[in-house]
Amino acid sequence: MIKSLKLLVCLLLFVGCGNSQSNEKEKFSYERTKKDKKENVVVNHDNHDIKASVMVDLVNKGVGPIKEISFDNEINPQLVSSGEEIFSKMCSACHKVGKKFIGPKPNKIFDRRTPEWVMNMILNPEEMVNNDPIAKKLLVEFNGAPMANQNLTEDEARAVVEYFRTLN
Amino acid sequence: MKHYIKKSLLIFLSMLVFSACNNLSINESTLPSSAAEKVYVPPGEHDEFYAFLSGGFSGQLSVYGLPSGRLFKIIPVFSVDAEKGYGFNEETKDLLNTSFGRIPWGDSHHPDISQTNGKLDGRWIFINENNTPRIGKIDLSVFETTETIEIPNTAGNHSSSYVTENTEYVIAGTRFSIPVPQRDMPIDEYKGNFKGVLSFLEVDSEDGEMDLSFQIMMPGFNYDKAHPGRGKSHGWFFYTTYNTEEANSLLEVNASQNDKDFIAAVNWKKAEEYIKQGKFKTMKTNYAHNKYDESTHTAKTEWVKEVKVLDPAELPGLVYFLPTPKSPHGCDVDPSGEYIVGSGKLSSDVTVHSFSKMINAIEEENFSGEAYGIPILNFEAVHAGSVKQSGLGPLHTEFDNKGNAYTSFFISSEVVKWKLGTWEVLDRKPSFYSVGHLMIPGGNSGEPFGKYALAMNKITKDRYLPTGPEVTQSAQLYDITGSKMELLLDFPTVGEPHYAAGIPAELVKPRSKKIFKLEDNKHEYATLSERDTKVVRNGKEVHIYMTTIRSHFSPDNIEGIKVGDKVYFHITNLEQDYDVPHGVAMIGANTSEVLIMPGQTETFIWEPKKVGVWPFYCTDFCSALHQEMQGYVRVSPKNSSIKLSWSLD
Numbered sequence: 001m002i003k004s005l006k007l008l009v010c011l012l013l014f015v016g017c018g019n020s021q022s023n024e025k026e027k028f029s030y031e032r033t034k035k036d037k038k039e040n041v042v043v044n045h046d047n048h049d050i051k052a053s054v055m056v057d058l059v060n061k062g063v064g065p066i067k068e069i070s071f072d073n074e075i076n077p078q079l080v081s082s083g084e085e086i087f088s089k090m091c092s093a094c095h096k097v098g099k100k101f102i103g104p105k106p107n108k109i110f111d112r113r114t115p116e117w118v119m120n121m122i123l124n125p126e127e128m129v130n131n132d133p134i135a136k137k138l139l140v141e142f143n144g145a146p147m148a149n150q151n152l153t154e155d156e157a158r159a160v161v162e163y164f165r166t167l168n
Numbered sequence: 169m170k171h172y173i174k175k176s177l178l179i180f181l182s183m184l185v186f187s188a189c190n191n192l193s194i195n196e197s198t199l200p201s202s203a204a205e206k207v208y209v210p211p212g213e214h215d216e217f218y219a220f221l222s223g224g225f226s227g228q229l230s231v232y233g234l235p236s237g238r239l240f241k242i243i244p245v246f247s248v249d250a251e252k253g254y255g256f257n258e259e260t261k262d263l264l265n266t267s268f269g270r271i272p273w274g275d276s277h278h279p280d281i282s283q284t285n286g287k288l289d290g291r292w293i294f295i296n297e298n299n300t301p302r303i304g305k306i307d308l309s310v311f312e313t314t315e316t317i318e319i320p321n322t323a324g325n326h327s328s329s330y331v332t333e334n335t336e337y338v339i340a341g342t343r344f345s346i347p348v349p350q351r352d353m354p355i356d357e358y359k360g361n362f363k364g365v366l367s368f369l370e371v372d373s374e375d376g377e378m379d380l381s382f383q384i385m386m387p388g389f390n391y392d393k394a395h396p397g398r399g400k401s402h403g404w405f406f407y408t409t410y411n412t413e414e415a416n417s418l419l420e421v422n423a424s425q426n427d428k429d430f431i432a433a434v435n436w437k438k439a440e441e442y443i444k445q446g447k448f449k450t451m452k453t454n455y456a457h458n459k460y461d462e463s464t465h466t467a468k469t470e471w472v473k474e475v476k477v478l479d480p481a482e483l484p485g486l487v488y489f490l491p492t493p494k495s496p497h498g499c500d501v502d503p504s505g506e507y508i509v510g511s512g513k514l515s516s517d518v519t520v521h522s523f524s525k526m527i528n529a530i531e532e533e534n535f536s537g538e539a540y541g542i543p544i545l546n547f548e549a550v551h552a553g554s555v556k557q558s559g560l561g562p563l564h565t566e567f568d569n570k571g572n573a574y575t576s577f578f579i580s581s582e583v584v585k586w587k588l589g590t591w592e593v594l595d596r597k598p599s600f601y602s603v604g605h606l607m608i609p610g611g612n613s614g615e616p617f618g619k620y621a622l623a624m625n626k627i628t629k630d631r632y633l634p635t636g637p638e639v640t641q642s643a644q645l646y647d648i649t650g651s652k653m654e655l656l657l658d659f660p661t662v663g664e665p666h667y668a669a670g671i672p673a674e675l676v677k678p679r680s681k682k683i684f685k686l687e688d689n690k691h692e693y694a695t696l697s698e699r700d701t702k703v704v705r706n707g708k709e710v711h712i713y714m715t716t717i718r719s720h721f722s723p724d725n726i727e728g729i730k731v732g733d734k735v736y737f738h739i740t741n742l743e744q745d746y747d748v749p750h751g752v753a754m755i756g757a758n759t760s761e762v763l764i765m766p767g768q769t770e771t772f773i774w775e776p777k778k779v780g781v782w783p784f785y786c787t788d789f790c791s792a793l794h795q796e797m798q799g800y801v802r803v804s805p806k807n808s809s810i811k812l813s814w815s816l817d
Contacts, residue, residue: 089686093698093717093742102720144792148718149745151683 052137053104056112063131064120065154071115075165083163090150091160097167102145104138107167115161122157125149206647207235207657214677217609219622219670220279220293221643223247226663227274229295229306234609234620234670235645237659245304245313246274246297254313256760258736258771259691262467265456266300266318275299278329278667281308282376286333286398286614290675292376294329294338301325303340303369305376307462309679314462317378318455320475321348321365327394327407327499330612331371337436338378339396340367341407345388345414349451358416362388365477366407368436377459382443382476384434384487387540388414390423391432393498393564398614399505401523403437406508410495412539423495424514428547430489430539431499431510433526438485439478447483448476463690465769481541488530489539491547492519498564502573502588503614507552511562511575518562518575520591522552553591558584563604564667566611568618568648576603576623583623583646585653597653599644602626608648609670617672621646621653624665631658641665682746684767691769693738698722703814710735710812716750716764717742718791720816721784724799728812731776731805737784740769750797751787763788776803 061067087095087106094102109118113134121128121135125147128135139146152160209215215233223230227247231240246264248255255264255272264272274297282292293306301319306312319325319340327341345362347353353361364386369378389409397404412429415422442448453475460467480487494512496519501508508521528534529549537544555562561579568574572594575584581602585595603623610616623644632640640660647654686696695701695713701722704711710733715722721739729735737757741750743766752772753761760772776782786797804810 088699089697090742090744093715093720093722102718146718146791148743148748151744 052134052141053100054112055134055137057117057134058112058114060132060134061114061116062118062120062124062135063127064124066116066119066123066157069115069119069158069161071165076162079159079162080166081163083159083161086152086156087160087163090152090156094145094148103142103147106164109164109167118161118164119154119157121147122150122152122160123154203647203654203656207237207645209233209236209238214673216673217617217620217670218673218676219607219609219668220281221624221661221665221668222276222279222295223662224277224641224664224666225275227276227297228663229276229279229293230662230665231311232643232659232661233673234622235656237643237645237657239662241311242662243306243311243313245295245306245316246271246276246300246302248272250761251763253760253762253770253772256772257762258759258773259466259769260313260460261759262469263304263313263316263458263460265458265469266302267320267454267456268300271300274302276304276663276666277326279669280330280338280612280667281669281671282331282335282371283333283613284335286402288610288613288615288671288675289335290671290679292335292371293669294331296325296328296340298324298326298343301328301340301342303329303338303378305378307376308676309681310462311680312460314460315376315378316456316458317369317380318457319367319380320453320455321346321363321383321451321477322367327366327391330394330396330405332396332405332436333398333402333614335371335373335376337368337381338371339394339405340369341391341394342366343390343392345390348385349453355416358388359414360388362414362416364389364391364409366391366405366432366434368439378457380455380472380475382439382448382478384439384478384480386432386480386487387542389429392496395499395501395508395612397501397505397523398503401501401505401508403435404523405434405436406499406501407432407434408492408496408499408510409489410497428491428493429495430544431492431496431508431521432542433488433490433508435486438483442478442483442486443476448478451475451477461690462684463688465684465689465691485530487542488526489542489544490521490526490550491536491544492521493517498562498575500565500567502567503569503616505614507588509565509573509575511565513561513563513578515562516557516560518555518558518565518586520552520554520588521550525552526550553589555584555586555591555593558586558593559596564606566606566608566621567616568608568621569616570618572618572648574606574608574621574648574653576606578602578604578626583621583653585648595652597646597655599623599625600631600642600658601629603644605665605667607668607670609672612669617670619647619649620656620670621648622668622670624661624668626664628660632660643668682766683744684765686740686742686744686767689740689767689769691738691740693736693771694769695738695740696742698742698816701814701816703728703812705812708733712737712814714739715742716740716752716786716797718748718750719786719793719797721752721786721797721799722816723814724816725802726799726812726814727802727804728810729776729801729803730808731779731803733776735774735776735801736771737774738769738771739764741766743767748790749788750790752784753787754784754801755782761787776801779803779805 217234301322324343326343348363411423492510494515496510498511559577741764762770
């Protein structure tokens with residue numbers, strides 16, 4: 001008897017649910033940790049409170065084929081436009097300008113990273129996420145979404161980096 | 169140094185053990201423990217050889233490593249394959265087209281690897297389909313079927329698909345003679361009326377594309393097996409025949425009457441001359457030629473309506489018959505091109521003909537008769553020697569690079585090693601059980617790699633754990649580097665392998681593709697960037713241009729689809745990294761799941777029948793966020809006015 005009563009209550013509950021509108025707001029709330037809004041904190045790899053995406057490290061060149069590059073004072077517009085095209089084809093599935101997406105946004109990247117680090121991250125992501133302290137932290141921050149190796153050539157990566165110089 | 173002492177100690181010990189064994193005359197099937205070391209490939213290391221085993225009635229070609237016997241891949245050719253979407257997705261389904269309709273199953277038999285100057289070049293591998301006569305080509309840079317061609321005027325394409333020493337031709341040949349052209353006639357009027365057609369397909373030296381150049385209209389015998397001449401006999405092709413009795417019923421008795429059938433020697437260089445001189449007839453026909461274009465990732469069928477036919481009765485010097493005892497099956501040519509081995513499957517002898525003697529006999533017109541206008545050479549004038557009383561039921565012969573031959577014996581279930589020229593038997597080892605073909609890597613070339621011989625057995629019975637009435641087929645690996653063969657390994661195979669082809673891994677590995685470049689993707693429905701993703705309606709047809717990258721689909725929310733629509737998912741994998749395929753499965757999808765390699769586009773069709781919101785997801789574990797790689801399609805009633813929309817937020 002008690003059993004069938006329970007069943008009846010369950011059924012009633014179900015019917016109740018069925019009647020609720022699908023546009024009703026989700027019915028649970030939970031105190032989530034606030035996102036860290038601080039930007040441009042100077043490097044301290046051991047400080048676990050600072051997110052890798054905002055950490056500044058203008059010394060680390062990363063791990064990979066690029067040891068040293070230098071930017072001309074003038075931005076090269078031809079390189080920028082080919083870089084933009086390559087970025088759009090090969091990178092934009094995960095990186096959006098002005099918006100954190102699957103991976104971090106590329107805006108103002110050279111306020112936080114060396115050009116060598118960025119190129120090595122493009123050209124050698126597997127080794128970077130295994131061995132570079134910032135890349136390792138980035139992988140964790142971005143939920144383990146790996147930086148895909150899109151097999152760009154060094155010239156293509158250089159063009160992408162030139163394009164990044166224009167993104168404020 | 170320590171290692172060295174240890175090794176010498178081991179060798180010494182094993183020598184002791186060996187001599188002990190010899191004295192005790194142990195059971196032949198007991199393996200010395202060193203066999204395990206010889207086939208052991210440590211984790212992370214690669215095998216020395218690729219072995220391509222035909223899948224027999226499963227219609228595929230499977231790829232193993234030797235000496236380990238590990239299975240790497242099954243390549244569907246004349247079969248459909250859920251793992252790869254082959255034959256199901258829109259891109260590959262046309263590879264199965266024939267004039268009989270779309271035939272998604274076949275009986276694959278004799279793989280052969282392309283050659284340059286008589287040496288394996290590792291570019292393509294060809295394989296024949298016996299049942300609905302076809303030849304398939306697999307490109308060894310991608311290990312995928314990239315071409316299939318139907319063979320007209322043929323039934324039971326068994327004497328196929330061997331290549332000449334510069335891959336000038338790949339050949340086909342009919343096992344069952346038939347009326348040519350086909351017509352309605354009484355079966356018992358076979359004799360003299362049925363024909364057996366041999367086909368030569370030219371292979372393009374750049375892209376390997378096959379083209380049926382000409383056919384030779386032979387008498388109505390069964391053309392069983394074939395091998396090309398090489399070296400001195402380059403320019404000739406040899407075919408065993410049986411049923412020269414031309415019986416049309418109870419062949420197991422009626423086709424075993426003659427004490428000798430023939431090996432047909434075809435001078436294909438002569439055939440080329442006759443074609444040039446225009447001495448062919450053009451026959452009306454209709455067959456499918458299916459080509460897969462790697463830049464569009466799509467196969468298309470071309471229907472061919474004519475074929476050139478040569479009549480050997482009217483064209484002297486084109487074909488000769490070499491009398492060969494007792495329904496010969498295997499037809500094998502040694503690496504020098506001098507010896508043509510015919511294994512009389514109902515005899516205990518292996519018959520060997522000499523190419524030089526054959527040329528002399530032809531010059532001297534040393535004939536003992538003719539069959540339908542084709543000269544029969546005098547047996548004694550062409551016979552080089554026989555391996556006498558060597559076993560029961562000889563089938564196939566392979567060669568090493570030291571002047572030895574290895575013949576399989578089906579009835580007595582053994583592999584017999586013998587010497588070319590002296591015809592003496594050097595060794596014999598049992599097979600478990602009933603061996604068919606043998607394979608030595610490079611065996612059908614001028615340069616075999618005489619390290620291993622692989623026996624493919626027809627029966628396994630008690631060799632493995634039972635799996636109900638249907639048990640696995642098997643292969644057995646022998647070390648042939650010593651004076652005696654040594655059985656090293658048994659391993660199970662997929663389907664019934666007939667022939668196999670082997671090649672040193674180093675000849676294939678460097679050419680193996682890692683990804684398809686997005687910039688080269690010319691698929692009609694490719695989406696090369698996320699910004700180009702879209703959904704387009706054309707009446708009841710809806711085309712979804714979708715992309716994948718770790719780990720999301722774009723778009724992943726689609727609305728405006730209606731019951732009764734035919735929805736094409738065209739999915740491009742934007743990854744450009746090695747070994748990052750994405751799979752796509754849509755609930756209730758009708759044609760295929762797909763597995764898309766980096767840079768590739770594949771298409772499946774979904775015809776939604778139920779209103780609701782339906783998920784799709786990635787089926788290939790692609791990253792830590794693979795479980796998040798999913799999306800929804802909203803399906804509305806037929807008369808709904810909801811507009812198409814799509815998003816990824």
